[in-house]
Amino acid sequence: MPDSIRRALCGTALLLMVASPARADLADTVAKVKPSVVLVGTYLATDSPRFRLRGTGFLVGQGNEVVTNAHVLPAEATANDPALVVQVRTATGQWQMREATLLARDNPRDLALLRMAGQPGPALAVGDSATVREGQELAFTGFPIGGVLGFSPVTHRALVASITEAVLPSPSADRLQPQAIRSLRDGSFTIFQLDATAYPGNSGGPLFHPQTGEVMGVINMVLVKGTREAALSAPSGISYAIPSVHVKKLMERAK
CATH class of the missing domain: 2.40.10.10 (Trypsin-like serine proteases)
Structure with missing residues (x-):
């Protein structure tokens, strides 16, 4: 193969590598997603255990909003329900409890949006x-x-x-x-x-x-x-x- 053609092919391959965004494998993606996945439940001092897990949620928006299923929430949950909490992972890997308030819910599609107290966490992008x-x-x-x-x-x-x-x-x-x-x-x-x-x-x-x-x-x-x-x-x-x-x-x- 002539050197001129070889150089042209190498240049094209390099251009494609630069132009194409890097795509992570699943292991890398899981490591990125896990810090955004939270526990959703209730906390009452009179309960045993005091924290009761009701389902999963994940951080969106500015990192202080949580998406979950509407059925995960207590049946009587309101915007000011004092028992509603989420738990997020700290940088050291420990679970930290946060109070949560109900922002909106879509019962026909079984979705709910919460706001958690405290510092925001890493939010996930919502795709198409x-x-x-x-x-x-x-x-x-x-x-x-x-x-x-x-x-x-x-x-x-x-x-x-x-x-x-x-x-x-x-x-x-x-x-x-x-x-x-x-x-x-x-x-x-x-x-x-x-x-x-x-x-x-x-x-x-x-x-x-x-x-x-x-x-x-x-x-x-x-x-x-x-x-x-x-x-x-x-x-x-x-x-x-x-x-x-x-x-x-x-x-x-x-x-």
Whole structure:
């Protein structure tokens, strides 16, 4: 090959390497995402244990806002609920409890936005869920089965098996559950069906891009199963996530 052509090819390859943004592998992304994943629960001096984990959340916005599932909150949660708390990781790896207040909630899509007291933490970027495709591999981090496995974030890979409606039409009226009826009344919406196993403690955790760490959805273990799987006699191993477009709308509404 002539030297002139070899130099031209090397120059083109170098240009492409410079122009293309570096893409982290999943291990690097997990290390970046974990400090933004928080425990969501309640704290009462009369309880035993005093802190009760209810689900997962993650930091967004300026780092003092927390996204989670609405069902993770106590049923009676209000904007000034003194029992509502989140726990964040400090630089030394210890959990630090913070008071939390409810900013906004979207019950039909089972989302809630909280504000935590104290210094902000590292916020996750909320990505464009419209770019997610069936067959794409994502990942999610949370606290499966509550505190049984310890308060250590656990990450799973998740293939997007289907992008479908949150509410399935029932084959017969006797199989319509109250939750499904409410969801049909409020209007169905698109969800991500995942080829991965999540557990109740994962509820509210971020579903994120394995290279960029952008949040593409929020893991949901209650609302969607109650509407799509009401006819099943036993729960399946299917997991679901609410697309991040609804997180963006909730954050915008809370401003």
